[in-house]
Amino acid sequence: MKSIKINTLKTYKKGEILLKQGEIAKYGYLVKKGCLKSYTVDKVGKEHIMQFAPENWMISDLDSFTNQVPSSVSIETIEDCEISLISKSDFKDIDSFDKEVVVDIANKFRNNLIASNKRILGLLSATSEQRYIDFTETYPTLVQRLPLKLIAAYIGVTPEYLSGIRRRMAKK
Amino acid sequence: MKSIKINTLKTYKKGEILLKQGEIAKYGYLVKKGCLKSYTVDKVGKEHIMQFAPENWMISDLDSFTNQVPSSVSIETIEDCEISLISKSDFKDIDSFDKEVVVDIANKFRNNLIASNKRILGLLSATSEQRYIDFTETYPTLVQRLPLKLIAAYIGVTPEYLSGIRRRMAKK
């Protein structure tokens, strides 16, 4: 095989679960319309969001998809969606693609890695207010589009606390 | 050029700074002996560690090295080191390498990305005690080798608090 094979579009309603924590990822999801989230639920039932995937983003559990190990996240639609599925069976080994495709994949991984590292630095060194400001600057459209509680689960605070952050910021 | 060109070994003493926050990364550092750290210092002078690089690890500021933008981290030896330098001038475009090299690079990025994502999940959802336990399990040799305050700066707590974590864990 030379290039990445992409299956035809599927449609999903808001709230559908495409991958469950603990299952093995069979697909990568390429979002054409709508938005997905990948997240974990911890022992006390609290949700933590790893990633949002709006239009043109790709999402999966990379470790589970690559190595066929249990997924550490669940993936769920948070709006009505149209999504292209990339099947693991069409993506066995990176080696099977043309060089230019591999270059694209490498660049994509690299960009993702740079973004993930920025997020780690933010989680280590920034206050929650600063992380919220960073989020609004990095994803201005998502701020409008997503409910507060999902943004809170992404930046790592409770919805109640984020509500307080917003109130205090508005006062200035 | 077909494969990655690696310059000859250089030796450094403990405490030498190879890259400064704000500078543009000219090199990637492949550690042959010793250990490096990449870290930021925030406005109030507190250190936050992005990564440790012991033997056979590669370290740089990927964004700075790739896109020649100012580095967000500094890189410093934390032991006496022997290090191979990979020069940006020998690594202009991923496209210039043989396919098998690109595949290796893509796999390396992917593995790093998987590890970074695990760390994000830990920072979002685990207690600091759990993050410390995870660290001791993931890097058992480093736990012996590194001073407590560096481990604290990596897992995201103060040295004083990590000292307390250890004391409480010892009591069980």
Place this chain on the structure above:
DNA sequence: TACATTTCTTAAGGTATCTTATTTTTTACC
């Protein structure tokens, strides 16, 4: 339009983690 459901806000009290300061232990080096 109205009812139910979900989301958001507010506030009080609690816990995890930090700050600062002091003492003890370990490490570096003349």
Place this chain on the structure above:
DNA sequence: GGTAAAAAATAAGATACCTTAAGAAATGTA
């Protein structure tokens, strides 16, 4: 081997963030 410097431990008080609970606003739906 002794002394200076760095690291680690300990503890008291401060702060950021969480929990719980209740009411208000927004949203979905019959």
